[in-house]
C-alpha cells in the first residue's frame with residue numbers, strides 16, 4: 001500500500017466512523033385529538049368520530065377516515081361523505097395540551113434529549129442510549145422491529161444499521177410504554193437524522209413504525225411530489241422554487257446548487273441541496289418549558305371596541321388556566337391583533353407588549369392564583385395595549401385577537417437571592433406586604449413593539465437570572481411614595497421592594513411561610529387588607545398618616561412584622577415615621593451593609 005492509499009484509507013476509516021453516528025426516533029400520536037376524546041369516552045371508539053373546530057373537521061379517528069373523512073374538511077362535506085359521523089367540539093385545547101405534556105414528560109424516562117414538535121410529535125435522540133445498549137447486547141443476530149423502508153444490499157461500514165435496528169427496538173418499547181401508561185397508540189420513524197425520521201414516520205399508520213437506512217434517503221426523498229413536503233421548506237421558499245420550475249423534490253435534487261444561490265443565500269442553497277438528498281444534521285434540542293404561553297381567537301370581523309374587550313376577556317380566562325398549569329409567574333404580556341385592510345383586502349398582524357407586575361399573581365400552596373381585582377388590572381393593561389394598536393377615532397376591522405404571557409420569573413439561586421435571607425426568617429411576610437403595586441398604571445407601563453429591535457421592555461428574558469439585588473439602584477423612599485401616587489413615575493418597576501426580587505419558586509417558598517392573616521387578604525372578595533395592598537393611593541395615605549397601628553402602616557401584617565428581628569423592625573419603623581426622610585441615616589445603612597452582606601435592608605434602602 002503506498003502512502004496515498006494509506007492516507008486515503010485512514011481518512012475513509014474516520015469518515016466511516018462518523019458518517020451516520022446518530023439514531024433518532026420520531027414519534028407521532030395517531031389521530032391525536034380524536035384519541036383524547038376516545039380515551040375520555042371509550043364508546044366513541046367504534047364510531048366514526050370527527051373533531052370540529054368552527055366549521056372544519058380538523059382531524060378524525062381511523063373509523064371516520066375509512067368513510068373518506070380527510071383532515072380539515074368542511075363539516076358540511078364531511079357529513080355528506082359520512083352521515084353517521086359523530087362530531088365533538090375540539091375548540092378547547094386544554095385537554096389536548098394536558099395529554100401532550102403527559103406524553104412529553106413520559107418520554108423523559110429514557111434520559112435522552114427530547115424535542116417537542118407541535119402537540120403530538122416528539123423527536124428523541126437515542127444515540128447515547130444505544131451506545132450503552134450495544135455494550136450489553138449480542139450483536140450477531142440483531143433484528144429490527146416494525147417495518148423497514150428497504151432491505152439494504154450491503155451493510156453500511158459505519159455500523160449504523162446495527163445501531164438503527166436497536167433504535168427500532170427501543171422505539172417499540174417507547175410506544176408500548178406510551179400505550180400502557182397513557183393509552184395512546186402512536187407511529188414512529190427511525191433514522192439517522194431528524195428529517196428522515198419525521199418523513200418516514202407516517203409511511204405505515206396507525207400504530208406502526210418504520211425504519212429507514214441512510215443509503216435509502218436520496219431515493220425516498222425523490223418520492224415526494226412537492227418540495228413543500230420537506231419540513232423546513234415554508235411557503236415562501238416553495239414559491240421561489242416553483243417560480244424556477246422546481247416543483248418536486250426530485251427537481252430539487254437535479255438542480256445545481258449554483259442555480260439555487262441566485263435565489264437564496266449561499267447557506268440556504270446548500271441546505272436545500274442537503275435536505276433534498278435526505279441529509280440533515282440539525283440536533284435534537286431538548287425542549288424546555290415554553291418561552292411564552294399564548295392563545296388566539298380568529299373570527300370574521302370585529303369592529304367594535306366592546307366586542308374586542310369581550311374576546312380578550314374570554315381569552316384571558318383561558319390563558320390564566322394555562323398559567324396555573326405552567327406554574328411560573330408571568331411578568332410580561334403581549335397583545336396581538338390581526339387587522340383587515342378593507343381597501344387592499346389583506347390582513348396583517350401587529351403586537352404590543354409590556355411588563356406586568358408579578359404581584360398581580362400570588363402563589364397559594366404552590367398554585368398560582370389571581371384575584372378578581374388582579375384580573376381587572378390585566379384587562380385594563382390589555383385594553384391599553386389595544387388602544388396603542390388601534391386608532392379608535394377611525395373604523396377598524398379585526399380578524400384575530402391574541403394574548404400571550406411572554407416572560408416569566410425564573411428561579412434565582414445566587415448567593416444574594418432574598419431567599420437566602422428569607423428562609424432563615426419569617427421576614428418573608430413583611431416583604432410581601434410592603435410591596436407597592438404601582439406598575440399597572442398607564443404611566444408605569446413600558447410599552448413596546450414586539451420586534452426585538454424596537455423592544456424597550458426592561459424585564460428579564462426567559463431563563464435569565466434576576467439581577468442581583470446588589471446592583472446599584474437609584475431608588476429612594478420618596479420616589480417610592482411618588483410611585484404610589486401614580487404620577488411622575490419614571491420607572492415604577494424600579495420602585496418596587498421585595499416583591500420585585502421574588503421569583504416564582506421563591507414565592508412558593510414564601511407562600512409556605514405565609515401566615516393565615518395574609519392568606520385571608522388574598523381571597524378573591526377583597527378584604528380591607530387586600531384593598532390596601534392593591535390600591536396604591538391608600539398605601540400612600542397609610543404611609544403619610546402612619547397607618548392604623550401605632551407604628552406600622554395598616555397594610556403590614558402585624559404578626560409577621562413582629563416576627564422580624566428587632567433590628568429590622570427598628571429600621572422599618574424609622575422609615576415609616578419619617579417617610580419624607582427618604583434615606584436612612586447613611587452611617588446606619590452603610591454599617592448594615594457591611595456587617596450583614598445579605599441584609600434585607602438592601603431590598604429597601606437606596607444604594608449608590
Ligand code: DGT
Pocket residue numbers: 028029030031032033034053058059060071072119120205206
Ligand atoms: P395522524 O397523525 O395522521 O394519525 O392524525 P393527527 O390527528 O394526529 O394529525 P397530526 O399529527 O397532523 O396533528 C395532530 C393534531 O393537531 C390533530 O389531532 C389535530 C390538530 N391539527 C392538525 N392539523 C390541524 C389544522 O390544520 N388545523 C387545526 N386547527 N388543528 C390541526
Ligand code: MG
Pocket residue numbers: 028029030031032120
Ligand atoms: Mg398525529
